[in-house]
Amino acid sequence: MMDKLEFILALAQERHFGRAADVCGVTQPTLSAGVKQLEGQMGVLLVNRGSRFQGFTPEGERVLDWARRIVGDTRTMRQEINALRHGLAGRLRIAAIPTALAMVAALTTPYRERHPNVQFTILSRTSIQVLDLLENLEIDAGITYVGNEPLGRVNAIPLYRERYRLLTAADAPLGNRGRVTWKEIAQVPLCLLTPDMQNRRIIDRLLQSAGGDARPTLESDSMILLFSHVRTGRWASVMPAKLAETLGLTDTIRAIPIVEPEAVQTIGLVVPSREPTTPLTAALVDEAKRLAPLLDEDTDTDRRGQRG
Amino acid sequence: MMDKLEFILALAQERHFGRAADVCGVTQPTLSAGVKQLEGQMGVLLVNRGSRFQGFTPEGERVLDWARRIVGDTRTMRQEINALRHGLAGRLRIAAIPTALAMVAALTTPYRERHPNVQFTILSRTSIQVLDLLENLEIDAGITYVGNEPLGRVNAIPLYRERYRLLTAADAPLGNRGRVTWKEIAQVPLCLLTPDMQNRRIIDRLLQSAGGDARPTLESDSMILLFSHVRTGRWASVMPAKLAETLGLTDTIRAIPIVEPEAVQTIGLVVPSREPTTPLTAALVDEAKRLAPLLDEDTDTDRRGQRG
DNA sequence: ATGAGGCGATAGGAATTTTCTATCGACCGG
DNA sequence: CCGGTCGATAGAAAATTCCTATCGCCTCAT
Numbered sequence: 097m098m099d100k101l102e103f104i105l106a107l108a109q110e111r112h113f114g115r116a117a118d119v120c121g122v123t124q125p126t127l128s129a130g131v132k133q134l135e136g137q138m139g140v141l142l143v144n145r146g147s148r149f150q151g152f153t154p155e156g157e158r159v160l161d162w163a164r165r166i167v168g169d170t171r172t173m174r175q176e177i178n179a180l181r182h183g184l185a186g187r188l189r190i191a192a193i194p195t196a197l198a199m200v201a202a203l204t205t206p207y208r209e210r211h212p213n214v215q216f217t218i219l220s221r222t223s224i225q226v227l228d229l230l231e232n233l234e235i236d237a238g239i240t241y242v243g244n245e246p247l248g249r250v251n252a253i254p255l256y257r258e259r260y261r262l263l264t265a266a267d268a269p270l271g272n273r274g275r276v277t278w279k280e281i282a283q284v285p286l287c288l289l290t291p292d293m294q295n296r297r298i299i300d301r302l303l304q305s306a307g308g309d310a311r312p313t314l315e316s317d318s319m320i321l322l323f324s325h326v327r328t329g330r331w332a333s334v335m336p337a338k339l340a341e342t343l344g345l346t347d348t349i350r351a352i353p354i355v356e357p358e359a360v361q362t363i364g365l366v367v368p369s370r371e372p373t374t375p376l377t378a379a380l381v382d383e384a385k386r387l388a389p390l391l392d393e394d395t396d397t398d399r400r401g402q403r404g
Numbered sequence: 405m406m407d408k409l410e411f412i413l414a415l416a417q418e419r420h421f422g423r424a425a426d427v428c429g430v431t432q433p434t435l436s437a438g439v440k441q442l443e444g445q446m447g448v449l450l451v452n453r454g455s456r457f458q459g460f461t462p463e464g465e466r467v468l469d470w471a472r473r474i475v476g477d478t479r480t481m482r483q484e485i486n487a488l489r490h491g492l493a494g495r496l497r498i499a500a501i502p503t504a505l506a507m508v509a510a511l512t513t514p515y516r517e518r519h520p521n522v523q524f525t526i527l528s529r530t531s532i533q534v535l536d537l538l539e540n541l542e543i544d545a546g547i548t549y550v551g552n553e554p555l556g557r558v559n560a561i562p563l564y565r566e567r568y569r570l571l572t573a574a575d576a577p578l579g580n581r582g583r584v585t586w587k588e589i590a591q592v593p594l595c596l597l598t599p600d601m602q603n604r605r606i607i608d609r610l611l612q613s614a615g616g617d618a619r620p621t622l623e624s625d626s627m628i629l630l631f632s633h634v635r636t637g638r639w640a641s642v643m644p645a646k647l648a649e650t651l652g653l654t655d656t657i658r659a660i661p662i663v664e665p666e667a668v669q670t671i672g673l674v675v676p677s678r679e680p681t682t683p684l685t686a687a688l689v690d691e692a693k694r695l696a697p698l699l700d701e702d703t704d705t706d707r708r709g710q711r712g
Numbered sequence: 713a714t715g716a717g718g719c720g721a722t723a724g725g726a727a728t729t730t731t732c733t734a735t736c737g738a739c740c741g742g
Numbered sequence: 743c744c745g746g747t748c749g750a751t752a753g754a755a756a757a758t759t760c761c762t763a764t765c766g767c768c769t770c771a772t
Contacts, residue, residue, distance in 0.1 A: 097478070098405040113749055126731055128749065138485045147738045147748060155485050162481035166474055170405070173470035177446045177463050421720055434760055436720065455719060455767050 098170065100134040101163035103127050104142065104152075108160055109232050111149050134159070165370070168233050172374045179375040185213035188376045191221040191229050192239035194319050195258065195295045195335060196363050198342035200239060203255075203365075207383045214376060223294040230368060236377045241294055242364035253384045254364040258336040260299070261351035265329035270352065277356040278306035287322040287333040288312040299334050302359050319343075406478060408442040409471035411435050412450065412460075416468050417540055419457050442467070473678070476541050480682045487683040493521035496684045499529040499537050500547035502627045503566065503603045503643060504671050506650035508547060511563075511673075515691045522684060531602040538676060544685045549602055550672035561692045562672040566644040568607070569659035573637035578660065585664040586614035595630040595641040596620040607642050610667050627651075 099120075106116035107127070117127035135142050142156035143149065152160060175186060188207075192200050197220055204216055221229065226238035227248055242252040262281055264271050269284060282303050289296040296315070314331065316322055323343050325331040340351040365384040367377050407428075414424035415435070425435035443450050450464035451457065460468060483494060496515075500508050505528055512524055529537065534546035535556055550560040570589055572579050577592060590611050597604040604623070622639065624630055631651050633639040643651075648659040673692040675685050 097407075114747090123732060124749070125733085125751080128751090129730085132750090138482070140485055140489055145749070147740090147750095149749080155488055158484060158488070159481060162477060162484075166477050166481070169470060169474050169477070173467060173474070174446070176466060176470075177448055180463055180466070181448055422718090431761060432720070433722080433762085436722090437760085440721090453720070455721095455769090457720080 097137075098167070100130045101159075101167050103130040104134065104156070104160060105163050105167060105232065107131065107143070107149070108152070109234070111151075113149060164231070164233060168368065168370060171233070172370075172372070175374045175376060183213060184211040184375055184379055186376055187215045187217055188237070188380060189217045189219075189235040190237050190239065190380075191219040191226045191235045193223050193226065193241070193295065193363075194220050194289060194293065194317070195339055196239045197319065198339045199256070199363075203239075203380070203383055203387060206387070207380060210383075211379060214379075222292050224292075226366070230366060233368075236367070236374065237380050238366045239363065240366060241361055242366060243362045247366060249369045250366045251369045251381075252364045252366050253381055253388065254362050255384060255388050256338065256363055258338070258361040258363050260302075260334055260354045260359055261337050261340045262332060262354055263323070263326050263335055263340055263349065263351055264332035265326070266348050266350050268329065268332065270332075271350060273352055275353045275355050278302050278354060279356070281332075281334065281354065282306065284332045285314075285330075286312040287314040287316070287325045287331050289319070289322070290315045290317045293317065295336075298359070298361060302357070306356065405445075406475070408438045409467075409475050411438040412442065412464070412468060413471050413475060413540065415439065415451070415457070416460070417542070419459075421457060472539070472541060476676065476678060479541070480678075480680070483682045483684060491521060492519040492683055492687055494684055495523045495525055496545070496688060497525045497527075497543040498545050498547065498688075499527040499534045499543045501531050501534065501549070501603065501671075502528050502597060502601065502625070503647055504547045505627065506647045507564065507671075511547075511688070511691055511695060514695070515688060518691075519687060522687075530600050532600075534674070538674060541676075544675070544682065545688050546674045547671065548674060549669055550674060551670045555674060557677045558674045559677045559689075560672045560674045561689055561696065562670050563692060563696050564646065564671055566646070566669040566671050568610075568642055568662045568667055569645050569648045570640060570662055571631070571634050571643055571648055571657065571659055572640035573634070574656055574658050576637060576640065578640075579658060581660055583661045583663050586610050586662060587664070589640075589642065589662065590614065592640045593622075593638075594620040595622040595624070595633045595639045597627070597630070598623050598625045601625065603644075606667070606669060610665070614664065 103116065103120055106119040107113065110116040110119060113127055113131075114124045117124045120127060122130075131143060138155065138159060140155040141153050142159055144151050144153055144156075178185065190200065197218075200218055204218075208214065208216075219229075219235070221238075223240040226235075226240045227250065229235040230238050230250055231248065238250075239255070242254055262270065262276050264284065266272065270276050270280060288299060291297065291300070314322075314325060319335070319339065322333045322335070326333050326349060329348060334354065337351065337353075365381065367373055367381055372378065373381070411424065411428055414427040415421065418424040418427060421435055421439075422432045425432045428435060430438075439451060446463065446467060448463040449461050450467055452459050452461055452464075486493060498508065505526075508526055512526075516522065516524075527537075527543070529546075531548040534543075534548045535558070537543040538546050538558055539556065546558075547563070550562055570578065570584050572592070574580065578584050578588060596607060599605065599608070622630075622633060627643070627647065630641045630643070634641050634657060637656060642662065645659065645661075653659055673689065675681055675689055680686070681689070
């Protein structure tokens with residue numbers, strides 16, 4: 097029963113019997129039979145098939161919902177019992193949006209000090225993918241934008257506020273400025289994330305509303321690539337203050353506050369809203385709550401510093 | 405996995421490997437092996453044994469908690485899918501305290517009209533047993549006292565207020581009265597429920613606080629038995645107004661309001677607080693919410709009538 | 713003390729279920 | 743019309759589950 101539920105979870109994830117079978121570590125006929133058996137037990141067709149996977153029936157969607165819950169609870173139970181015996185141990189799977197990657201260390205480092213037996217898997221994903229992975233039990237927690245769009249069935253713990261900086265060479269146009277406007281930025285050759293990233297969409301919106309043209313010279317899904325271009329002195333980029341600090345400012349590269357408007361996005365930890373969560377996740381939430389005030393303080397200091 | 409969880413639920417219920425096996429429809433060695441296998445998967449002993457069942461370990465108690473949740477969710481899923489196909493169908497298991505038994509029909513009758521394919525199992529139990537059965541997934545809903553004692557992890561829907569009447573022959577002492585006090589009642593030979601029933605404990609408390617002696621002449625766990633004694637004209641009893649009405653008042657038997665104090669107990673439907681509940685249970689809650697205002701109205705009318 | 717009876721664990725074999733390999737038929741795109 | 747992909751099916755092998763029979767331990771009554 098339990099494994100059959102895992103089958104349809106994998107099937108929802110892969111939308112392909114063969115690949116879903118791989119994910120589950122069984123052969124395709126086994127998975128096919130498992131799904132069929134589940135359909136027998138339920139007395140309804142769960143999957144629309146026609147020589148291809150064609151999605152789930154309405155009943156299938158409901159079963160899928162329950163399967164997520166039941167499988168999730170089972171994993172949580174396992175982990176809770178294990179934690180009772182051996183303390184916190186296991187692997188914590190986190191996905192973060194690229195602009196937040198740099199601050200994940202601020203969360204994982206104290207976590208690991210408290211719980212040395214926990215291992216981490218950290219993925220870089222778009223904000224949409226983060227929520228998707230969370231929904232499908234493929235990650236334990238996400239770090240993404242909170243407070244703007246509806247987040248679905250998750251709990252959010254705000255971590256810090258993202259403020260934007262123009263990253264550019266000191267000797268480039270605008271390089272000597274104490275602050276710049278979004279309108280001015282639109283004039284320089286920008287390196288930005290690809291449009292599937294929410295960060296890019298936010299920046300596009302800001303540029304457009306300032307009357308500027310949102311046509312970056314270069315786009316990539318890697319912040320490292322963007323930064324390396326800025327380092328040549330020939331390109332500029334827009335990135336969150338925290339990230340700019342982490343990547344390391346040199347004498348030649350400056351991070352200039354962008355005003356009009358001074359845009360602020362809240363970044364936070366998101367975890368499944370199910371109660372109770374796994375011990376590993378619960379500990380991460382604790383860590384986030386501890387960290388949040390510190391980060392906000394940093395941001396305030398930083399802002400005052402830049403302004404003064 | 406799933407069936408192993410059912411095993412320990414049965415074990416918690418029966419506190420005996422052999423009987424638990426019977427409940428699950430397997431032999432004792434099968435259940436033993438199942439529990440042992442679960443312990444293997446969890447990596448912890450779940451049950452304390454010493455040639456006898458000696459209760460669960462702390463880890464076992466946690467697993468038990470999760471098992472209730474997971475097994476309950478699985479059943480709910482099954483039922484929900486079934487309801488999508490065939491409408492509401494299946495068996496609704498209800499337990500009610502004896503004094504509330506008579507009003508269950510007010511709930512089941514309209515329910516059955518709306519959902520003709522639903523079957524009922526209705527048990528008469530003490531209020532403690534009702535909550536216990538609910539906790540162990542052995543019933544879907546209970547009807548018992550709400551609003552007094554802590555109820556645990558259940559939701560309560562108030563149904564009506566229980567008011568007490570002295571049931572006695574018209575030609576017996578007090579039989580001609582328009583109202584009586586608790587103190588007066590203590591003087592007549594009473595038939596009451598056994599002390600394991602909360603109703604009896606409530607009445608005892610009222611009698612005692614009125615200075616009367618709480619020593620009933622006859623006690624039983626059956627309301628029918630109590631009533632049949634009253635019908636002889638030689639005994640009296642104290643029962644809720646609703647119940648007295650249902651049992652049928654004749655010219656010779658009167659139901660006399662009891663005052664000083666006029667005691668009121670709220671009776672309600674209790675269902676597991678888990679969300680979402682099974683479709684069968686959800687429909688019962690709907691029915692209860694529909695019924696509650698009608699019942700309260702009756703009670704008020706009744707009270708005014710008795711007083712006037 | 714000692715024997716009977718109840719309880720849960722264990723052993724070993726039967727039965728069922730699960731899973732695999734191999735292959736088929738349908739559909740899709742060229 | 744042909745090659746490739748996808749999911750279903752068939753049949754054999756493997757694994758597991760489950761049962762019967764029995765054991766060892768403990769309790770309680772004689």
